[in-house]
Amino acid sequence: MEFTRRETMATGGAAVLTAMMPVPSFAMVDDLVDEFTGGADMAEGGVNLVAPEIAENGNTVPIEVSADGAVAIMVLATGNPLPPVATFNFGPLAGESRAKTRIRLAGTQDIVAVAKMADGSFARTQKTVKVTIGGCGG
Amino acid sequence: MAKGVRPRVKVPKTASSGDVVTIKCLISHKMESGQRKDKEGNKIPRSIINRFTCSLAGETIIDVAMEPAISTNPYFEFDATVTESGDFKFVWHDDDGSVYEEVKTIQVA
Amino acid sequence: MKSMKTAAIAVLVFSAGMASAGPDNDVLVINGELTMTTRAAVPEHMADTPLDELLSGWHYRTDETQSLQADDFDNPGMVFVDVAADAWNTVEGTEGKACATCHQDPSTMKGVRAVYPKWNDATEEVRTLAMQINSCRVENMGADPYKYTGGKMANMEALISLQSRGMPVNVAIDGPAQSDWEWGRELYYTRTGQLELSCANCHEDNNGNMIRADHLSQGHINGFPVYRLKNTKLNTVHARFKGCVRDTRAETYKPGSPEFVALELYVASRGNGLSVEGPSVRN
Numbered sequence: 001m002e003f004t005r006r007e008t009m010a011t012g013g014a015a016v017l018t019a020m021m022p023v024p025s026f027a028m029v030d031d032l033v034d035e036f037t038g039g040a041d042m043a044e045g046g047v048n049l050v051a052p053e054i055a056e057n058g059n060t061v062p063i064e065v066s067a068d069g070a071v072a073i074m075v076l077a078t079g080n081p082l083p084p085v086a087t088f089n090f091g092p093l094a095g096e097s098r099a100k101t102r103i104r105l106a107g108t109q110d111i112v113a114v115a116k117m118a119d120g121s122f123a124r125t126q127k128t129v130k131v132t133i134g135g136c137g138g
Numbered sequence: 139m140a141k142g143v144r145p146r147v148k149v150p151k152t153a154s155s156g157d158v159v160t161i162k163c164l165i166s167h168k169m170e171s172g173q174r175k176d177k178e179g180n181k182i183p184r185s186i187i188n189r190f191t192c193s194l195a196g197e198t199i200i201d202v203a204m205e206p207a208i209s210t211n212p213y214f215e216f217d218a219t220v221t222e223s224g225d226f227k228f229v230w231h232d233d234d235g236s237v238y239e240e241v242k243t244i245q246v247a
Numbered sequence: 248m249k250s251m252k253t254a255a256i257a258v259l260v261f262s263a264g265m266a267s268a269g270p271d272n273d274v275l276v277i278n279g280e281l282t283m284t285t286r287a288a289v290p291e292h293m294a295d296t297p298l299d300e301l302l303s304g305w306h307y308r309t310d311e312t313q314s315l316q317a318d319d320f321d322n323p324g325m326v327f328v329d330v331a332a333d334a335w336n337t338v339e340g341t342e343g344k345a346c347a348t349c350h351q352d353p354s355t356m357k358g359v360r361a362v363y364p365k366w367n368d369a370t371e372e373v374r375t376l377a378m379q380i381n382s383c384r385v386e387n388m389g390a391d392p393y394k395y396t397g398g399k400m401a402n403m404e405a406l407i408s409l410q411s412r413g414m415p416v417n418v419a420i421d422g423p424a425q426s427d428w429e430w431g432r433e434l435y436y437t438r439t440g441q442l443e444l445s446c447a448n449c450h451e452d453n454n455g456n457m458i459r460a461d462h463l464s465q466g467h468i469n470g471f472p473v474y475r476l477k478n479t480k481l482n483t484v485h486a487r488f489k490g491c492v493r494d495t496r497a498e499t500y501k502p503g504s505p506e507f508v509a510l511e512l513y514v515a516s517r518g519n520g521l522s523v524e525g526p527s528v529r530n
Binding site (some may be wrong): 021055056057060062107133 | 477
Binding site for chain 2 (some may be wrong): 320323325326327329330398454479480
């Protein structure tokens, strides 16, 4: 795998963040991705993840994943105590490889979606969701 | 069986052969994550629905592995290709071994 | 000294600094067919308030939360309406009756939510919908009352509110209800707790501003019971009042107490003209 200078910088930045953040470690997320992909390379793009930029409440955050021709899409919440969220396996009668659900986010973090395509290739995307801390306990 | 579980599904009653229809479903379930503690500081044991499947005439549309990060009252929306009349079968699997099922029939012209 | 402290707290608590502050201009259409009145003229009895238009709390939420209420399948509160519809047909109590025995279909409840709380001539008191439900259960069915802010009550209120959805709130504030209404108004403007905040401080003086990360609304109750994303269940009016008063760091009145009944009458009347939205969805 080759890195451009920018990618290397970004990786370095991520390492600093990893050092600063408590559990969970990004290694856990990487392990989960590896388990799903068998360590195969992932294309950036080819899988779509729709999530609000700012979630009004972390308890119920609407998300949608889709990837043309995917047989499965795994969703991870990298900042949750337990990063796995769901894996959608699409059967022969799936009209599109698309699903919407509502998820819990422990705080502001990146959500990662990895799609497994019918030809065995993989695609990955991620999105940052800011989770606001409420004012009124009410 | 967890308390107060009730499924709710929305599928069109009719469609033409080859149509892609959108399906929505929700089930009332507390989805206790296993991460919370009670007032005495004891961990509240995990109790979630861990798998959801939807099929039409026995053929799979979607099969979802669910984790504690799925919100209370789990909701899913997805698409199905319909070719002939038949029963949509919705199945939710609870950690406690319970299985909740719902069936909806679609007429395909 | 004391008033200076209060002023300092007020500065800390409220800020309009966020770009998203202020209600939006979206239109709420439910199931693509029922257009809701979420903005209304200020009723005559509120002429001396600083409000120049009534705005449903729906306008203060993000697009994602708003959209949940625009479709009865996306609205998670509706599953509890289904649960209540079963309860409606279930015989309970010593008299062998269900709600349906006397009231037939829930649709006979159309218009009820819009006019509650309402003066009851027989008992000479203002009754909330919850009080009326429990009166029916105890006196007509011989059944146990529901817990005032419990899940079963919230569900039944949702089923009954749904029958009036889209109708304008039209709570009577004159006649025999007037003294309770005036008491409720007094409670609305009374500061409580260590933070010395009244309902009006947040919902009249600061609606549209942020209280920490939360967007303050005008505090109408036309959307109750409310499915909150925060606790993922239907919430009743008095549970919300209790939460608000508690947040001022006060000992609160009890749900179902005469104080909260009077306050509910007054707060409901502030929303006269807005559509009944229950069960609505908020954060």
